[in-house]
Amino acid sequence: MYTRGEADWTDVGLTSQTEDDIKLEDNFFHQPDSKNKPLLLKNEKILIVDCGATHVVLVSETGQIFERNYREQAEAAHPRLLSSLSDRKIIQIACGNHHSLALSRDGQLFTWGQNTNGQLGLGKGEPSKPSPQSLKSLSGIPLAQIAAGGDHSFAVSLSGAVYTWGRNHAGQLGLGNTTERFSPTLVKSLQLKKTVFISCGEEHTAILTKDGIVYTFGAGSFGQLGHNSTRDEVRPRLVAELWGEKVSQIACGGHHTVAYISSTNKVYSFGCGEQGQLGTGQNINQEVPVPLTLSAANENTLTVDKIVAGGNQTFVLCSQIEKLEPSANMFPSSTGKGIFSINDNLLDKWISECESKWKNTNKKIAWVFSSPSCLNGSFLEQSNDKHFKTTTETAGMDLSLVRLAFEKLAKNTKVLMQVESVVLNKLLPSLTGAPAGVEALRVYLIIPELFRALKTPQSIKEVASSLAEAILRLRPSSIQILDGRNMNGKIHIRDTLCFSYHAVLYPIQTCFRVLVVKATHCNLQVGCDDIPFCIQPVPSQGVNSNAGNRIQENKFYIAEIGLFQSVTFVDENSVDHGGLSQEFFSVITREMHTLEPGIFKLYEDCRLVWFIPMSAKNRNRNSDMFFLIGVLCGMALYNRCVAEFHFPLALFKKLLKEKPTLEDLRELSPTEARSLQTVLDEDEDSVDSLYLDFTVQGRELVLNGKDILVTKYNRFQYVEAYVDFVFNKSVKKQFDGFMKGFRKGCPSKMWKIFLPVELMAILNGNTKYEWEELEKNVKYKGYKPTDENIRNFWKVFHELDEEQKKHFLAFLTASQEEEGWPVSASP
CATH class of the missing domain: 2.130.10.30 (Regulator of chromosome condensation 1/beta-lactamase-inhibitor protein II)
Structure with missing residues (x-):
């Protein structure tokens, strides 16, 4: 070993020793x-x-x-x-x-x-x-x-x-x-x-x-x-x-740096040399790397094993060339050991030594599968150093290796059960909602592959449910990476996620909590903790459309999973094929309008509702109520059910990030809109005589609004600020809660493709009924349109007035599952 702390290198008599010997x-x-x-x-x-x-x-x-x-x-x-x-x-x-x-x-x-x-x-x-x-x-x-x-x-x-x-x-x-x-x-x-x-x-x-x-x-x-x-x-x-x-090696001292190149067996140093730590033979600083001569007598017979730099010292550990050939990939580390990771040899050992060395095997399984770091460091895509290219666009891992690993684990039931237990009870509950980087997200791609290996539906259900909870804890930016919005057409991760969820979630629908509505004489009892959230890996439409290999909708959309497949009403046992879900939303929207005062304001002129502006009286109102109403609204859309919430078009504009206008205020509050229109239509010289300022109900529309009078020059800004106050500023907290709930209730983002008026029509339904079209499109079970019973039914139906037809249709679509009913129809 050679050490440098004086003016030149000193041989301390360890030239024939390796690092282990020292x-x-x-x-x-x-x-x-x-x-x-x-x-x-x-x-x-x-x-x-x-x-x-x-x-x-x-x-x-x-x-x-x-x-x-x-x-x-x-x-x-x-x-x-x-x-x-x-x-x-x-x-x-x-x-x-x-x-x-x-x-x-x-x-x-x-x-x-x-x-x-x-x-x-x-x-x-x-x-x-x-x-x-x-x-x-x-x-x-x-x-x-x-x-x-x-x-x-x-x-x-x-x-x-x-x-x-x-x-x-x-x-x-x-x-x-x-x-x-x-x-x-x-x-x-x-x-x-x-x-x-x-x-x-x-x-x-x-x-x-x-x-x-x-x-x-x-x-x-x-x-x-x-x-x-x-x-x-x-x-x-x-x-x-x-x-x-x-x-191949570097080392930093207090104020100097050393580098070693194995191909030429040369050591370079640069930086502070005041105490001879550079080994140049001079006590001077070097601003560029200079090569060093370790010993003229031994230079051709020694190779460098490791370089070490202290505060003002440098050490070079050497050995005879014939004993240790230099390696171009000899990168230094603290111990030469890394964190645990999974490989074929380890899996083979677990399976073969399961019975004879179970205590040791059990311990190592717990180490690896309880640690997200160890799992995320396994299965790296080594070919062409692809894992070094890990970004939001690629996970840097070989998912085929993950699948093969779990297939191997499945060969030993005892080992597999222990893996399942550790993943369920230690790994998934420990996952943080704010991972430090993309590499920490690999675990969310690894665990779905475990579903293929699990033996029972109960096991799949428990692991899938715990994984779903972990995903819900993630911050939005992490979820965006997982669901493919930032994948720029990289299909392999999204495709694997979609396949895993599609293959697993449908058979285990029971793993998601189902909302059971208990209604007696239309008195609903819906608790906050009963609201379910169903995860469906629906990728962003833009990414899916622009991908080079488009994922078909049937791969990621699971039509069979409905949030209300088990909706029941007390004393009304029936199989829910959609009618009971529709009735649920019909009932709950009626009940919503009987909520305690302070949630929504009913505008009598139009019979529409809007959020009540924040005031001292309702400042501390629990925002969960708006969140839950948003959830219900989103769930209705997601389940393709009509739900008349009586919201104005402005709400759907805000959902789609469009700016409400004076016309939207005219729909909600015609009186206010007429007053504002008067300000716009008034003769220029008469505006000043209105004595208006930039306030409404004592609240300023703009900064220092009480000191700004409405004039012929700023009246358009006044109207714009007024409309913005009604639809945005005064109800920001309420709408934000509603919007958050709406997105939870409707995890699919397909609704964003609609115009506001179209989205409103989809949720509220079309108030114009084409009864003849309904008759043409009805499907019959066990009957034909020409049968006498069917012809008599339509004859009587068309004799009803408009309101009677609507009431009958409401009854029909909510009760069509009753045994023996001959008609299956929807509005």
């Missing part, structure tokens, strides 16, 4: 002081060590983690065991000046120590933490490596996504600015760069890609960025002097 003695670690006192760790074999400014962290062969803080443990000889991580198998550690990171085998990241600059990533305002804390904001991201600088931190995923947090005064986070980050933030400029390794200095950072390219950023005052300048860089910048060479 491990610290099994039972001690030396303190960094002149007395060289040992730190005793009895019965522990130490595999990993990292140091900060005042502390040392060690990981044993069993995955136990120990810490020695020289400020807190000045007299202690034994490092303390971090007991909160005793049940975790730690595989990587990283130490900053006064903080530490630890990655466990199940993919969880823990941080502790000083948090003055957000270097723990726990959020703004969080104090320093003496014990490890789970960094939940990165939950689900399959991490490949962690790194810590002076007061900043990094994590890189298996697919090359880079997350950073902490101090950023010199741009060492690479985010394009110098603003501190208190939570993990994606470095967007490094997306698709195939990042595989990160090393951090005191105030700078170096990135290594799989293609051997090096990027640096942060403080550059000593030339440690290698850009032939001492300027700071706030964005990742390629080190041009290393361009064309495939760099």
